[in-house]
Amino acid sequence: MTTTVSVDGLTVRHRRTTALDAVDLDFATGVHGLLGPNGAGKTSLIRVLATVAAPTAGRVELLGHDVAGHAGRTAVRRRLGYLPQEFGFYPGFTVREFVGYVAWLKEMSGADAAAAVERAVARVGLADRIDTKVRRLSGGMVRRVGIAQAIVNAPDVLLLDEPTAGLDPEQRVDFRALLRELGTTSTVIVSTHLVEDVAAACTEVTLMESGRVAYRGTPASLAELGEAAEAEDIGDNPIERGYATVLRRHRAGAAAGTVAGTEVSR
Ligand SMILES: Nc1ncnc2c1ncn2[C@@H]1O[C@H](COP(=O)(O)OP(=O)(O)OP(=O)(O)O)[C@@H](O)[C@H]1O
Secondary structure: OOEEEEEEEEEEEEOOEEEEEEEEEEEEOEEEEEEOOOOOOHHHHHHHHOOOOOOOEEEEEEOOEEOOOHHHHHHHHOOEEEEOOOOOOOOOOEHHHHHHHHHHHOOOOHHHHHHHHHHHHHHOOOHHHOOOEHHHOOHHHHHHHHHHHHHOOOOOEEEEEOOOOOOOHHHHHHHHHHHHHHOOOOEEEEEOOOHHHHHHHOOEEEEEEOOEEEEEEOHHHHHHHHOOHHHOOOOOOHHHHHHHHHHHHHHHHHHOOOOOOOEEEO
16 A cells, blocks of 8 residues: 655654654554553654654655655645644634635635535534534534544545544544544544544554554554453453553563564554
């Protein structure tokens, strides 16, 4: 499958903290779950891919463009969708106005944009609220507006930072179906703390720990790891046990002073 997102030697430092430590990763069409404990570097990675933060070192290529240059960034931004972890919006805008504003930023043309806004809002189940002001919506509904603005331009690369936080169980189920559908044609990278999201929606898992990639594989292969005897005491389901097993091994490697390798299972 063609690589659409590629990072090579990606390092991000925030003052004295190394958030990403020479990470190499490739992604293609599909739904890619980013898992990892707090502070693992997931948001730092997504922000660089969204071109809203510059790396300290390393190369980032999106849809065939090196985003270090202005021309490359401009070319890819139109084809990106991004839901930040902390999603800012104009509370006085209606849902239609806000999603329409993002469509305009993506340089979509008038007639196409109006139809695309209605489609995106309907896909997140807010068609009946399209002319409601965002400030009058519940927290979960605002999150869904965030998802609508991220998909309005039918992006080739969709970056979602904890999109299911604040969604109710029914909405999470619908959202996972939407992810699976989007992943048939786009590269979707989604950070989450919910292993249920990964099990239900992702074609691949990347597990981060302390700025490094600790594991890559399918949700099924991560679950298989969790069946190992050493993980019996942790986690409520096979994927959680697989997650805990990988973290234990990765941390043990780091504590032993060896550079912990990435477990890759395909
Ligand atoms: N603006 C910043 N200034 C200083 N340190 C930062 C900043 N942003 C992130 N960090 C640090 O970089 C590391 C990686 O943070 P990042 O937000 O990328 O992790 P994360 O995996 O997204 O975590 P979470 O699951 O909590 O969202 C952490 O140690 C964090 O404290």
